[in-house]
Amino acid sequence: MKDCLRQKKTSSVSKITYVCRGKGDYHRLGHGSDDHVRRPKKVAALQGKKVVCIATGSLHCVACTDQGEVYTWGDNDEGQLGDGTTNAIQRPRLVGNLQVSSLLMP
Numbered sequence: 001m002k003d004c005l006r007q008k009k010t011s012s013v014s015k016i017t018y019v020c021r022g023k024g025d026y027h028r029l030g031h032g033s034d035d036h037v038r039r040p041k042k043v044a045a046l047q048g049k050k051v052v053c054i055a056t057g058s059l060h061c062v063a064c065t066d067q068g069e070v071y072t073w074g075d076n077d078e079g080q081l082g083d084g085t086t087n088a089i090q091r092p093r094l095v096g097n098l099q100v101s102s103l104l105m106p
Helices: none
Strands: 003-009 016-022 037-042 051-056 060-065 069-074 089-099
Touching: none
Parallel strands: none
Antiparallel strands: 003 016, 016 037, 051 060, 060 069, 069 089
């Protein structure tokens, strides 16, 4: 079971921290390793971003920010992460040629 990108307020100024836990194989947690994580751990690559939506596959994740940025990570054996390769991505990486239209954002 995987908890991906749970938001957690860390101070009175509403600083948001994104955390994941669960099975880390195929780098699906975004921590930079394939270790399994029992306790929620920060996803460092997303700190300072405001994630407004997330989609998870069985072995990969996609996150969209309030700025329209799209980040992907995890297994990429069929090119599902949108970076033009089939290499697994260990940490959330901005998909440079893809931006979510502000019309689609909540």
